[in-house]
Amino acid sequence: MADALHLTEKNFDEALVASQGVLMVDFWAEWCGPCRAVAPVLDELAKESGGTVTLAKVNVDENPGLAARYGIRSIPTILFVKQGKVADQVIGAVPKVQLKKKLDALA
Numbered sequence: 001m002a003d004a005l006h007l008t009e010k011n012f013d014e015a016l017v018a019s020q021g022v023l024m025v026d027f028w029a030e031w032c033g034p035c036r037a038v039a040p041v042l043d044e045l046a047k048e049s050g051g052t053v054t055l056a057k058v059n060v061d062e063n064p065g066l067a068a069r070y071g072i073r074s075i076p077t078i079l080f081v082k083q084g085k086v087a088d089q090v091i092g093a094v095p096k097v098q099l100k101k102k103l104d105a106l107a
Helices: 012-018 033-048 064-069 096-106
Strands: 022-028 053-059 077-082 085-091
Touching: 022 033, 022 096, 033 053, 033 096, 077 096, 085 096
Parallel strands: 022 053
Antiparallel strands: 022 077, 077 085
């Protein structure tokens, strides 16, 4: 299983277009406790998907333009992207069950 994609303002659009299945984009920052709490859960969901879900991470401190473009005001925010478009999102460190429901709805 590939590690999470680290997206920047330079490679973000390409990654969105290139992604197959569902792309979970985690907007996070080093200093954010809830971001660190939800990170392993996102990793697990991507691994358990058997390749249908790809995890990508955007560090909002390094890529403020992307955060602004998607109206990210609080982190963690996880965008669920399908066929290059944002299909859903979750704000905050939510339980795995809730994230899984979102993924199942998009599968």
